[in-house]
Amino acid sequence: MKLLATSLDAVKPSPTLEITKKAAQLRREGVDVIGLAQGEPDFPTPKHIGDAAKEAVDRGLTRYTDVDGTPELKAAVARKFKRENGLTYEQNQISVGTGGKQVIFNALRASLNVGDEVIIPAPYWVSYPDMVLLAGGSPVELPCTAEQGFKLSAQQLRSAITSKTKWLILNSPSNPTGAGYSRDELVALASVLVDHPHVHVLTDDMYEHLRYDGWEFNTLASVEPRLYERTLTVNGVSKAYSMTGWRIGYAGGPQELINAMAKIQSQSTSNPCSISQYAAMAALDGQLVFLVERNDVFRERRDLCLDTFNSIEGLECRKPEGAFYLFPSCQGWIGRDTPGGARLNDDMAVARYLLEQARVAVVPGSAFGAEGHFRISFATSTERLRDACIRIRLASQQLN
Structure with a gap:
């Protein structure tokens, strides 16, 4: 008799599992990986x-x-x-x-x-x-x-x-x-x-x-x-x-x-x-006054990453009205080759490349039902975001 419910057969494993596992392994090895995958504010819970x-x-x-x-x-x-x-x-x-x-x-x-x-x-x-x-x-x-x-x-x-x-x-x-x-x-x-x-x-x-x-x-x-x-x-x-x-x-x-x-x-x-x-x-x-300052910081981070992505050949990103995510198209990278000679055939390959080459963890768009994109969260420090943008730009310049 089968142990597991047949209803689980239709549920797909997370497309990000490989990226998440690889990022964790790199961190255990002491590699500085910038994680832009998790949608979690870096601000503390308000004191009150x-x-x-x-x-x-x-x-x-x-x-x-x-x-x-x-x-x-x-x-x-x-x-x-x-x-x-x-x-x-x-x-x-x-x-x-x-x-x-x-x-x-x-x-x-x-x-x-x-x-x-x-x-x-x-x-x-x-x-x-x-x-x-x-x-x-x-x-x-x-x-x-x-x-x-x-x-x-x-x-x-x-x-x-x-x-x-x-x-x-x-x-x-x-x-x-x-x-x-x-x-x-x-x-x-x-x-x-x-x-x-x-x-x-x-x-x-x-x-x-x-x-x-x-x-x-x-x-x-x-x-x-x-x-x-x-x-x-x-x-x-x-x-x-x-x-x-x-x-x-x-x-x-x-x-x-x-x-x-x-x-x-x-x-x-x-x-x-x-x-x-x-x-x-x-x-x-409680009052929401603390959100004014935090939203200003989020907006500055959004614009930092948005300007970077829209200036990189092969990437194109729409300005969001809210939340703390960017969802750039990487269609311009699909079909190009990495410095090691691997072909970027899809957004999963792009996410893998950014992790291995740029040491930046992103989520492939296919996880969200939109192939040819990747998602980043800008709910992390401005310094780390600035570093991630530099790394992504350098990685883009190494594509053939």
Whole structure:
């Protein structure tokens, strides 16, 4: 009898595994590898958040909580949604999980049946298609090119919807491209969705507060109130508040779905860490003034790398509206030869070359459903980014 579930057969191993393993090996050997692969802010968690966690420990708030979040944290989430997004949710419409990933997985697992389709604009966060597959659904990937700003058009969406479509997943600003939808672009998508009442929307707003050049964030349920009842608005504290390790994500949505998500969570992880929940309350209720300075630093880093990539022969990169990623095209390198005589046949070979020649770790675009690109995170020190840009330029000059 086969030990492993057949559902795992459709889940692909990470295309970045080889790069990650090689980078780790080089570091163990004492090689200075600059890691631009991980999407994690290099800033510390703000002090007032850490202080709230310490207070929770001192008060002995270390026991089990309600499965999908304490009433106090749900109230803070509701205040956040109302204050920042104009969305009104009762506590029974809010779910808190161990990171945004668990919240999204719970929603898909609670709602998908075999054959249900989920529309996923590509490039996409690597986990979306595999989470859909693990939940029994069928991912429908729609390529969105740099020429269209890496964003889904209303025409594409209308053409992709079938009687089997259950969800549209919309991530803005996006991982891996940083592309953010304008209000007008969301209105256009909403006009299609209104005509198809069987389609639900999962908006992943994790990078909401990381935005540049005056770009204004909007989320679909507030742009089109007629979609409120069939939208799950997902967010979390990981990125904006530099709380990746605290593992708190949350969502607001239909009560029926929220209840089903709680049922799944009750039989998997149960409640998120109690201390992290109290820290998240301080984050959501606290001031965001610290983000102004941090976003200025991120923008400077973005522009440093953007200017470098767009001045290197064979690379071309679009300016992102938010998040902390760049997603340059390396199509101009494909087909060229390395100094050792190896042919760069695809973006995986490009990532391998940058690691071995430049000692810079990047993620190939194929991991995100967009071959011929690579992703870097500029959420690392400016000094290291400047060094990485120099190394990438030198590596480009050695291609034949």
